[in-house]
Amino acid sequence: xxxxxxxxxxxxxxxxxxxxxxxxxxxxxxxxxxxxxxxxxxxxxxxxxxxxxxxxxxxxxxxxxxxxxxxxxxxxxxxxxxxxxxxxxxxxxxxxxxxxxxxxxxxxxxxxxxxxxxxxxxxxxxxxxxxxxxxxxxxxxxxxxxxxxxxxxxxxxxxxxxxxxxxxxxxxxxxxxxxxxxxxxxxxxxxxxxxxxxxxxxxxxxxxxxxxxxxxxxxxxxxxxxxx
Numbered sequence: 001x002x003x004x005x006x007x008x009x010x011x012x013x014x015x016x017x018x019x020x021x022x023x024x025x026x027x028x029x030x031x032x033x034x035x036x037x038x039x040x041x042x043x044x045x046x047x048x049x050x051x052x053x054x055x056x057x058x059x060x061x062x063x064x065x066x067x068x069x070x071x072x073x074x075x076x077x078x079x080x081x082x083x084x085x086x087x088x089x090x091x092x093x094x095x096x097x098x099x100x101x102x103x104x105x106x107x108x109x110x111x112x113x114x115x116x117x118x119x120x121x122x123x124x125x126x127x128x129x130x131x132x133x134x135x136x137x138x139x140x141x142x143x144x145x146x147x148x149x150x151x152x153x154x155x156x157x158x159x160x161x162x163x164x165x166x167x168x169x170x171x172x173x174x175x176x177x178x179x180x181x182x183x184x185x186x187x188x189x190x191x192x193x194x195x196x197x198x199x200x201x202x203x204x205x206x207x208x209x210x211x212x213x214x215x216x217x218x219x220x221x222x223x224x225x226x227x228x
Contacts, residue, residue, distance in 0.1 A: 013084050015152060020078030020087055023148035027075030027094050030141050034101060035068025037133055046129060048117035059114030063104040064133070071097035071141050078148055087152045094145025101138025 038060045041047035050057075070093055077090035105116050119129040131137075 015082055015084055015087065017080060017082045019151055020081060020090075020148050023144045023151070024075045024078030024080075024090075026144045027071050027078065027141060027148075029075075030137060030144070031068045031071030031073070031075055031097065033068070034071065034133075034137050034141075035065045038064045041129075041133070045120060045125075046132070048119055048129065048133065050117065051120045057114055059108060059116045062113045063100075063108060063116060067097040067100040067104065067138075070094075070100075071145075074145065084152050088149060091145050091149040091152065094148065095142055098138040098141030098143075098145060101134050101141065105134050 038047060039054045042051050042053045045051065074090040074094035074097065078087055078094075081087040081090065104113075108114070108116050119126040119133075121129065
C-alpha cells in the first residue's frame with residue numbers, strides 16, 4: 001500500500017476523541033436513567049406498577065434495563081472512540097435502544113414479555129411518567145444517536161488535521177534514533193550542485209600576461225635612441 005493510500009485511509013477512519021463527547025455523555029446519562037428509574041422511581045412515586053422499589057420483573061428487564069444498558073454502552077464507546085467505524089456502530093446501537101424504548105411497550109403483549117404495568121398517579125403524572133420512562137426517553141436517545149451518526153459521517157477539516165498529526169507522530173516513532181526527515185525546500189529540489197563562477201582577472205594578472213619578448217624589444221629601442 002502506497003503512502004498516499006495510507007494517508008487517505010487515515011483521514012477517512014480517524015477522528016478526534018472529542019468528536020462524540022457531548023452525544024456520548026448524553027447517551028450515558030439517558031441510558032443510566034432508563035435502566036435505573038424502574039427500581040428507584042417508586043421512592044418519589046414516579047413509576048409503573050408494581051409501585052415498589054427494587055422489584056425485578058421480566059418486563060422491566062426487557063423493556064427498560066436492556067435498552068438502557070445498550071444506550072449506556074453506546075455512549076461509553078462514543079466518549080472514547082477515535083475510529084469512525086466503531087463510533088458509527090455505537091450510534092446505531094443508540095438508535096436501536098431508543099427505538100426499543102418507544103415501541104417496546106406496544107409490542108410487549110404480542111411476544112409475552114411480561115406485564116409492563118400501568119403508570120401510577122393522576123392524569124398529569126401519568127403523562128409525565130410515560131414520557132420520562134418510555135416514549136420521551138426513547139425519542140431523546142434516538143435524537144442524540146442520530147446526531148452522533150451525522151457528525152461521524154462527515155470528514156471535516158479537524159479530521160484531516162488530526163490524521164496528519166497522527167501520521168507524523170507515527171513516522172517519527174518508527175524512524176531510527178537520531179535520524180530526521182527535513183522538509184524539502186525549492187533550492188534543494190531544483191539543483192544539488194553549485195555552478196562555479198568565472199574567475200575575475202585583476203590588473204596584476206593582465207600585466208603578467210604581456211609577452212616578455214616584446215618588453216625586451218622596447219627596452220632595446222629606448223637604449224638606441226638615447227645613444228644617438
